[in-house]
């Protein structure tokens with residue numbers, strides 16, 4: 001994947017890409033933890049730099065729901081959306097109901113050529129809604 005994106009293959013980049021694949025929607029701290037199980041001496045900066053390079057190359061998507069730290073995932077390019085739990089912050093994938101971006105037609109495009117409507121669903125995950133009701 002790295003070579004396909006014309007990125008130099010380095011051990012931190014490979015480890016970060018593996019960590020993002022293994023832990024969808026993980027934040028930076030969790031990714032550093034996962035990478036260190038593979039490469040114990042890797043620096044924070046090397047992980048940050050790898051995440052930045054992978055995101056810029058389109059191999060990794062960065063999402064940041066309101067009130068959350070940045071999270072990363074390897075499912076890219078399919079315009080899927082997210083549902084976020086207001087209580088615990090759990091994030092899950094939701095396929096786009098319309099199929100491709102932009103999934104909503106603006107009532108007034110203000111002359112812009114619009115290529116994306118950012119959709120985030122908010123609510124309570126099953127565990128939190130059960131806890132609230134007991």
Ligand SMILES: [Zn+2]
Pocket residue numbers: 085086087088089090124125126127128129
């Ligand atoms: Zn929850």
Ligand SMILES: [Zn+2]
Pocket residue numbers: 024025073075080081082092093
């Ligand atoms: Zn996702």
